[in-house]
Amino acid sequence: MTSSTASALIEAVHHLKAADPVLAGVIERVGECQLTVRNTGTHFDAIVRAIVYQQLSGKAAATIHRRLEALYGGPPLPAQLAASEEAQLRSVGLSRQKLSYLKHFAALVESEQLSIEALDGLEDQAIIEALTQVRGIGRWTAQMFLLFRLGRLNVLPEADLGVQKGIQLAYGLEKLPTPKQVIAIAEPWHPFCSVASWYFWRSLD
Structure with missing residues (x-):
């Protein structure tokens, strides 16, 4: 590690x-x-950002991510995102698929089924297994989290x-x-x- x-x-x-x-x-x-x-913000923020950025150009993704944070006056908390209406999230430019991924992720964290901030203490493969239980997070996204968020070598x-x-x-x-x-x-x-x-x-x- x-x-x-x-x-x-x-x-x-x-x-x-x-x-x-x-x-x-x-x-x-x-x-x-x-x-x-990238060690600013929380691990939750980093995963939200990663989901927003999937399969989009950097500029388009940055615009949507900025609008999403503006909606909540800053990075959304798990409880806020889990409780958000679909229309709210669609209004910032998120696809139905991505907003479903975000809400599912937020609900897992809010219910403590996924302890996102405790990931630091796990081995790489255990982190990949934990993150890929979330809809919309595949092996590649989990690897990018390990590499660019946790700094695993x-x-x-x-x-x-x-x-x-x-x-x-x-x-x-x-x-x-x-x-x-x-x-x-x-x-x-x-x-x-x-x-x-x-x-x-x-x-x-």
């Missing part, structure tokens, strides 16, 4: 460069690791298109690697798969 402190990132880069010569080349091109954790988003594309280009593969192939390629990266993933994302910039 190592988190991304500055010293841990330095250790990670040293490990990755020694473990994988192809990745070492990517690291040299990209430069210093600047993987950062050994997260491998094996089905992420950016990671797959970065690997394809770096390793000279004819096709995008499958999730299973990504897992195999990533074997030498443990326990720093998050940092490797960050480098492959940045390699596409």
Whole structure:
């Protein structure tokens, strides 16, 4: 459950460069690791934001998220979101599917069926299992929470298109690697798969 402190990132880069010569080349091109954790607000706020942003452009999602917070005078509390009328949530631009996801998530947290702030103390896989019980939160969203909210260093988003594309280009593969192939390629990266993933994302910039 190592988190991304500055010293841990330095250790990670040293490990990755020694473990994988192809990745070492990517690291040299990209430069210093600047993987950062979004630690403002609560874990609940972070998951609400993640659901709002799913399958939308950054600009459109930011507008909807801003309107949602304006509706409540700030980030909504679980009780507020769970009790909200559908028309209220539709008015900020949320689809019916997404508002159902948000209300389901809020209801789980409000009823204490999901202890969102206690996730810090769990192992990565336990957190993924806890979050994916929520409608609308899949494995990828749970992995992004681990990586960018909790700062966990050994997260491998094996089905992420950016990671797959970065690997394809770096390793000279004819096709995008499958999730299973990504897992195999990533074997030498443990326990720093998050940092490797960050480098492959940045390699596409």
